[in-house]
Amino acid sequence: xxxxxxxxxxxxxxxxxxxxxxxxxxxxxxxxxxxxxxxxxxxxxxxxxxxxxxxxxxxxxxxxxxxxxxxxxxxxxxxxxxxxxxxxxxxxxxxxxxxxxxxxxxxxxxxxxxxxxxxxxxxxxxxxxxxxxxxxxxxxxxxxxxxxxxxxxxxxxxxxxxxxxxxxxxxxxxxxxxxxxxxxxxxxxxxxxxxxxxxxxxxxxxxxxxxxxxxxxxxxxxxxxxxxxxxxxxxxxxxxxxxxxxxxxxxxxxxxxxxxxxxxxxxxxxxxxxxxxxxxxxxxxxxxxxxxxxxxxxxxxxxxxxxxxxxxxxxxxxxxxxxxxxxxxxxxxxxxxxxxxxxxxxxxxxxxxxxxxxxxxxxxxxxxxxxxxxxxxxxxxxxxxxxxxxxxxxxxxxxxxxxxxxxxxxxxxxxxxxxxxxxxxxxxxxxxxxxxxxxxxxxxxxxxxxxxxxxxxxxxxxxxx
Amino acid sequence: xxxxxxxxxxxxxxxxxxxxxxxxxxxxxxxxxxxxxxxxxxxxxxxxxxxxxxxxxxxxxxxxxxxxxxxxxxxxxxxxxxxxxxxxxxxxxxxxxxxx
Numbered sequence: 238x239x240x241x242x243x244x245x246x247x248x249x250x251x252x253x254x255x256x257x258x259x260x261x262x263x264x265x266x267x268x269x270x271x272x273x274x275x276x277x278x279x280x281x282x283x284x285x286x287x288x289x290x291x292x293x294x295x296x297x298x299x300x301x302x303x304x305x306x307x308x309x310x311x312x313x314x315x316x317x318x319x320x321x322x323x324x325x326x327x328x329x330x331x332x333x334x335x336x337x338x339x340x341x342x343x344x345x346x347x348x349x350x351x352x353x354x355x356x357x358x359x360x361x362x363x364x365x366x367x368x369x370x371x372x373x374x375x376x377x378x379x380x381x382x383x384x385x386x387x388x389x390x391x392x393x394x395x396x397x398x399x400x401x402x403x404x405x406x407x408x409x410x411x412x413x414x415x416x417x418x419x420x421x422x423x424x425x426x427x428x429x430x431x432x433x434x435x436x437x438x439x440x441x442x443x444x445x446x447x448x449x450x451x452x453x454x455x456x457x458x459x460x461x462x463x464x465x466x467x468x469x470x471x472x473x474x475x476x477x478x479x480x481x482x483x484x485x486x487x488x489x490x491x492x493x494x495x496x497x498x499x500x501x502x503x504x505x506x507x508x509x510x511x512x513x514x515x516x517x518x519x520x521x522x523x524x525x526x527x528x529x530x531x532x533x534x535x536x537x538x539x540x541x542x543x544x545x546x547x548x549x550x551x552x553x554x555x556x557x558x559x560x561x562x563x564x565x566x567x568x569x570x571x572x573x574x575x576x577x578x579x580x581x582x583x584x585x586x587x588x589x590x591x592x593x594x595x596x597x598x599x600x601x602x603x604x605x606x607x608x609x610x611x612x613x614x615x616x617x618x619x620x621x622x623x624x625x626x627x628x629x630x631x632x633x634x635x636x637x638x639x640x641x642x643x644x645x646x647x648x649x650x651x652x653x654x655x656x657x658x659x660x661x662x663x664x665x666x667x668x669x670x671x672x673x674x675x676x677x678x679x680x681x682x683x684x685x686x687x688x689x690x691x692x693x694x695x696x697x698x699x700x701x702x
Numbered sequence: 703x704x705x706x707x708x709x710x711x712x713x714x715x716x717x718x719x720x721x722x723x724x725x726x727x728x729x730x731x732x733x734x735x736x737x738x739x740x741x742x743x744x745x746x747x748x749x750x751x752x753x754x755x756x757x758x759x760x761x762x763x764x765x766x767x768x769x770x771x772x773x774x775x776x777x778x779x780x781x782x783x784x785x786x787x788x789x790x791x792x793x794x795x796x797x798x799x800x801x802x
Contacts, residue, residue, distance in 0.1 A: 294781030294788045387720030497767035504717040506764045611752045678782040
């Protein structure tokens with residue numbers, strides 16, 4: 238009997254306590270082992286891990302690469318696989334391989350299979366795809382059933398064609414279908430963090446609002462504690478309420494810290510939008526059980542009248558080359574804006590647009606407002622300046638050519654009042670020009686209406702030996 | 703009093719790649735009360751500090767955590783060429799000097 242079959246057969250339900258261990262908010266960056274083991278000692282009924290994030294930027298979705306290193310990803314997967322299989326409890330992993338598209342899922346499954354082979358593990362595995370079929374997305378565009386999730390261009394067919402990977406974010410429903418396959422381990426592509434932790438409780442009959450609110454709080458593990466951390470957290474769900482407790486004795490889940498977590502990376506702390514509906518937190522209550530544990534209850538769940546999925550896509554922008562150089566010269570600093578504009582104009586002459594050699598040259602001026610996304614008035618109090626210059630061009634050679642010409646003209650640019658005629662900038666290393674890899678951008682971040690007949694989130698199950 | 707001297711947390715972060723959220727968490731009810739009544743933290747005042755259109759700024763109170771949340775559009779989609787803060791984690795600076 239598989240771990241999920243045993244759990245479903247155990248008679249567990251809302252009148253009994255369900256212990257959920259959240260092992261990682263981003264698997265692959267190093268799961269703290271001591272707290273994970275402390276969590277296992279509490280005999281959880283299942284273990285959940287989130288493996289993804291959109292924060293790291295469009296490169297990973299676009300390129301199919303993982304943001305985490307293979308070595309630590311393998312180490313973390315090994316830790317949670319052994320932990321779950323030894324305890325014979327289900328393991329659920331969401332947003333495999335950072336972005337959860339087919340290449341990310343495939344690489345994660347490759348690591349899992351190789352660990353299983355090396356360590357002689359056998360188990361039943363269910364996987365859930367998250368790639369958005371392009372034809373379906375185009376149909377929704379023509380039906381006018383998509384909308385942007387903020388300031389981004391409305392969807393169109395060319396945008397769909399240009400994207401290198403497109404994923405839809407699955408909710409609880411896709412996990413429930415995987416649960417029906419009675420596996421030991423579920424590995425999902427792009428998924429809502431909450432669905433990873435809310436699906437099994439819902440399948441066992443626990444109230445949706447409590448399961449969802451619990452999932453929302455524990456998906457970042459002990460980040461909701463003081464001090465916040467990355468250690469495993471245990472939630473104990475019972476009826477319409479749950480208790481959260483960090484598995485690191487030095488981290489306390491207090492009513493204030495748990496309540497404040499609702500703010501984190503959310504545009505609205507009182508409403509959480511999920512594919513199946515909206516979680517309302519106005520009535521949520523947070524009460525101290527003791528100085529390290531907090532009881533939570535009172536959230537409401539409103540099912541969606543029209544189910545939607547969030548769709549994410551990234552497209553190729555070009556190849557990047559980077560130049561890093563500093564200056565300590567006050568005359569350079571006084572004239573920096575004019576210097577940059579002159580150098581830009583000179584570089585442009587070497588790479589005329591009529592050659593079809595399109596490129597972007599971007600100056601990040603640290604010590605001169607380089608961090609700010611918004612226009613800032615500089616106070617002129619800086620003592621050093623960093624020119625971090627990037628070129629994004631059609632290919633690597635072109636990007637390198639542009640950045641190396643930029644380097645030389647920046648070094649020797651003459652301007653009125655110049656004293657340091659040996660060179661305007663200091664290079665920290667040689668070569669000063671670095672290849673910067675491929676540049677992508679998020680081209681799709683839209684909500685798409687979904688129908689029950691949509692063939693989304695396909696589940697496959699089989700044995701791993 | 704300046705925000706930097708009274709707030710317990712002033713943090714910025716993306717809320718998805720299209721939006722930026724700034725959380726101000728205060729140490730006690732009285733400081734929170736002062737902050738929520740302050741004319742320096744209205745959408746218009748915050749928009750002025752950042753040089754953006756006030757209709758794109760939301761200010762949300764979250765009393766249960768003594769917190770105020772500000773939500774703005776990112777001027778550029780996170781991670782696109784020309785971005786300067788992929789996580790949006792360093793955009794709180796202009797608020798630190800605001801006088802409540």
